[in-house]
Amino acid sequence: MQTTSRRRFAAALCLTPLLTPLLTACGGGDDDGDPTVVGVAQADAQFSVLVEAITAAGLDTTLSGAGPYTVFAPTNDAFTALLAELGVTKAQLLADKATLTAVLQYHVIAGRVAKADVPLGKPVTPLQGGIFKVDTAGNGLVITDGRNRQARITATDVTASNGLVHVIDKVLLPANKTVVATAQAVPDFSILVEAVVAAGLVETLNGTGPFTVFAPTNAAFAKLLAELGVTKEQLLANKPLLTQVLTYHVLPSRVLKAQVPVGSAITTVQGGTFTVDASLAITDARGRKAAITATDVLASNGVIHTLDTVILPAA
DSSP states (O other): OHHHHHHHHHHHHHOSTTTGGGTTTTTOBOTTOOBOHHHHHHTOGGGHHHHHHHHHHTOHHHHTSSOOEEEEEEOHHHHHHHHHHHTOOHHHHHHOHHHHHHHHHTTEEESOOOGGGOOTTSOBOOTTSSOBEEEEETTEEEEEOTTSOEEEEEEEEEEETTEEEEEESSOOOOOOOOHHHHHHTOGGGHHHHHHHHHTTOHHHHTSSOOEEEEEEOHHHHHHHHHHHTOOHHHHHHOHHHHHHHHHTTEESSOOOGGGOOTTSOEEOTTSOEEEEOTTSEEEOTTSOEEEEEEEEEEETTEEEEEESSOOOOOO
């Protein structure tokens, strides 16, 4: 019955004698009557702005192709909220083809990924590049995008001839800040930023990466200064020591919380290792403990986890 209904729906939409030449414009379909992912969007009034955006970006032909694709489809309300957030009109957004294309491709995954197959807590790589992640929230799923904004998935597994569509209540945006810029935007990382600058590591950590940075708070640095019996100025002036300590907080890859190898030695950029236990406590090379108090702050070239204690490599 479901397939028959879809056939009738497609027929009503696109297959009258006068509209047969417009089959491709209507999103196309397979022999079983399923529309493409573009056709699914065209058939639902809540996606009218998304359809306009796909057309303006010139992606309608691509997304009507063989695929398969998984599309996270923002509703009209999601686009209205985005326009307010960015302070632009719909016309301005649709006219910026480069930005529009990057944003739309950030909503598309190569392959058919059903709700049951979403890799929870792990990086999801869309066509645009970069990553986002999906986590459970209550009985539903929530996406965290590259700018650490969240969108709820409100409907899942809408079938199409060339993939699947999941409905979301917010337009996703790719990351626009490196790990350094992300830290600079957080007042509680001000000493860490000073330390990165003093050690001459800004250019490195603004590089391609990806990096995982375990970022100590200002309170963590205050504890370290008391432990070492030095002032902040003395610590920042000791570049060799500072570099050793800071690079001990960096991994040469992106490791989200769900990917942390619990109980195994983790090798840092500095060359030393530390371990993380099931409670997300780090034991450093000197047997000192640090708690990971926040996780998975995404950046364009990596991810940041927050620490309450500065960890130290072997003496």
